[in-house]
Structures are given as C-alpha cells and as structure tokens.
Amino acid sequence: MLIVPVKEGENIERSLKRYKQKFIKTGAKRQLNARKQFNKPSVTRRALVQKAQYVQRLRDAENN
Template identity: 75%
Template sequence: MLIIPIKEGENIDRALKRYKRKFDKTGTKRALQTRKQFDKPSVIKRAQVQKAQYIQNLRDQENF
C-alpha cells in the first residue's frame, strides 16, 4: 500500500501528482498488466526475434 503524507496546507493536486509518480515507479501497473493475460513462451520469443530483426534492419539502413 502506498502512503503519501500530506503536509499542512498542501494542495491536493500536488499530493495526487506525487501519488501517481510513486505508483508508476513501483511498477505495480506493469505487473498487473502482465498477470492479466498469459502469453505462451513461443509467442514471447517470436516477439523478441521480431524486435531484434527490426532493430538490426534499422542499423543496416543507417550504415548505408
């Protein structure tokens, strides 16, 4: 559980901004998204290979 101490006279918008920033840094949202749906290992590996091919293609074009 995230706890955000609010100082005396602090604007609620500023406290919400600190909460959102802290929430993003913990990686909770990313963890929930990965647990939401199961991906087969072959699908994950295929995506990694496609990404590597894309990056390699960009580097090859840059060298010409």
Template identity: 70%
Template structure:
C-alpha cells in the same frame, strides 16, 4: 505499498500526479494485465525477438 509524503501546503493535484508517476514506474498494472491470460513461452520469445529486431533497426537508422 506506495508512500507519498505530502509537504505542508502542497496542492493535492500535484501529490496525485507524483503518486500516479510512481505507480506507473512500479509496473503493477502491466503485470496484472499480463497475468489475465496465459501466453505460451514460444509466443513470448517471438515477441522478444521482434522487439529486439525493431530496436536494432532504429539504431541502424541512427547511424546512417
């Protein structure tokens, strides 16, 4: 459960923004969406390898 302390005289919009940011960092929605359907381990591994290759390509471009 997320607890967001609200300071005296703080704008509710600012507190809501802090709550949303903290909620995004926990990854709850990403986890719920990923659990809606089953993905085979081979598909997950392939996506992980593709992501690693993409990131490596970006790092290689930086070096040039």
C-alpha cells in the same frame, strides 16, 4: 502497497501526480497489465525477438 505522504497544506492534485509517477516507476502498472491475461512463454519470446529485429533494422538504416 504504494504510500505517498501528503504534506500539510499540499495541493491534492500534486500529491496525486506524485502517486501516479511512483506507480509507473515501480513497475506496478506493467505488472498489472501482464497479469491480466496469460501469455505463453513462446509468445513472449517471439515478441522479444521481433522487437530486437526491429531495433536492429533501425540501427542498420542509421549506419547506412
């Protein structure tokens, strides 16, 4: 559970912005999205390999 202390006299928008940043930085959003639907391990692995291939192509293009 994320807790963001609100200082006295602080604008609610500012504290909401701090909450959103903390929500993103802790990985809670990524975890919620991952739990929405089950992905088979092979699909997850394939996505990682495809990402690695994409990054490698970018690095190769940059070197040439």
